[in-house]
Amino acid sequence: MTDPASLSVLDLLPRSSGADAQAALHNAVDLAQSAERFGYRRYWFAEHHLNPGVLGSSPAVEIALVAAATRTIRLGSAGVQFGHRTPLATVEEFGLIDALHPGRLDLGIGRSPSRPKPAPAGEAPGETGQDYLSRRGGGDHDEDSHTDNGLLLPRRFDIASSVSKSKFVRLLDALQQPGAYAPDYDDQIAEVLALLRGTAVGSDGTPLHASPGEGADVEVWILGASGGESATVAGRRGLPFIAGYHHSPSTVIDAVDAYRAAFEPSAHLPEPYVAVSVDAVIGDTDDHATELASGYPAWVRSIRRGEGAIAYPTPAEAAALDWTDDDRDLVRDRVLTQFVGSPATVADRLEQLRDATGAREIVITTITHDHADRVRSYELIAAEWARR
Template sequence: MIPLSVLDLAPIAEGSDAAQSFRNSLDLAQHAERWNYQRFWLAEHHGMPGIASAATAVLIGHIAGGTKTIRVGAGGIMLPNHSPLVIAEQFGTLASLYPGRIELGLGRAPGSDQVTARALRRNLGSDADEFPQDVVELQDYFSDAPRQQVKAVPGTGLKVPLWILGSSLFGAQLAAALGLPYAFASHFAPQQMMQAIELYRATFRPSAQLDKPYVMLGFNVFAADTDDEARLLATSMQQAFVNLRTGRPGKLQPPKPGYLENLDPQAYAMLEQVLSCSAIGSPQTVRTAMEAFVQRTGADELMITSQIFDHQARLRSFEIAAQVRSAGT
């Protein structure tokens, strides 16, 4: 089977705090390294009670410092929130500390609501519309001979690998035009997945970084020794999505027996749609679902995410996914 990577949202579970979340993230990364996961990415979110990875570059440094070989990066940095120069300096610093291991995925969404976006204090005008220009500016800061008057120190000449993240056709077009690898957020926004993949591959232009298209797809895995146990573990993520979509975001909740059965039809349909790219079950169930997903999409890599309340159960889920992958090679 194709390579697997980890997307960690540094979840804050009910009854816990960010400090414990960071300890859990490092422990997961160290296990993922032993289980031969390709990369470990963290995502920028702001003002979310259940997600601790707001200062994404800082947390990437923590994870990279506690591991040895796994690639560590952002999945992603929401570039409209930041000056490209600041991101070049941050990731230039990380790449200098951990050579050959740092990656930078870039997204166009704010990673927050409008009130939080305003508190971040970057221009609230047309920043999202300037995303392509910001990406090109960031690329230039990492080049050997930047055209900018201001140089990123550290940053210049480090050629930190860039990825474009997306959940629509916009990101696919940009990644193809710039010749960059493309990561699609199918783990929570699968609606335009197949269209985006086809558009990216059809219009891809080779670049100095990449000579042919490369697609990584987000995929939820809730794996356990039995199907029933896995379905119960998945209810924490299901609660989180329903709470978010109904304006009640909070910490990650414990599993809730019978949760789906007691949902109203509208919420149930929403979950069916947003979490359609998922494998929930025993090792054999997960293997079948993962293989079918890869066959349907032609993905070059899967980025596994697993929002599970209990840390040991989350580790076990990622271990099963790794075992499934090994069995399929």
């Protein structure tokens, strides 16, 4: 019998139309408590910025808020963006939370756009933020394809084409100090691990100790969207890896294959460990779930247009919006790979995703306009998954 895989939660801290930030935060606490009660393994927060309808800008703060309201569920980031954060500050933040809530934290780390490192005279400049976005698609995915068990791998969406250079530069200017750039990603991960172990050294060769943070019981994860650097770094360093089917469905197999190919056993992880994220909405019936998910295309469209996520619309608000063929193409890959339906329908698709990727955990992100529907969605699939 196939291992059923654990279920976990990814929360973007969405804000629904007609609601404010306070309501979104209260909903996050309530959903985390509910997820703990339903038997979910982890509750993770993403990091996003300049998105009016997505309030998850500081995973460490959000984890601290929820940790005080829960007892057993693991809490973490999926992930902290290292394009504008430093290993020391991040380890200290997580060490601070671990001091009060020991043994429950997951530090998921993701690459994110950054200014390129200044190149020495005569050398080509480093990777730009637009280079990073262009590479996220990865591979040759110009047509829809399917895995051997039928999982859809839609044609690639070119994220770089949807983000204007001016908006991109404005984001980097707002997040990074003037003239700052992100070091090599593998070096950043190495420093995080060394700080946790107490073996880090500063640029002058003297010991560098994170206090709090050194010795904290924090599990480090790497997030990846393609078969690029994140996947290979996670594999070479023997770390668990989460691949994002929910935001880069065309390249999820590339990501997990690259991770496994690069994997080297570590003291904490003797063999590869994969989690995969997915968008899902579960209702009492397929039709009910379809209605609950009807705001999703408009929400994705706002992100893909570079406007920032809108407040999540009601079904009626979504139905009143105008659409063009270009709009539909803009969101096509995300809409086709959102798992929507009754508990049985969605559980079948989760099994397909698990079997295609070899995932040991499936991380579900669900947004509906009404909080009660969102909680119920997680409850329904947890019960069906446990039954199976």
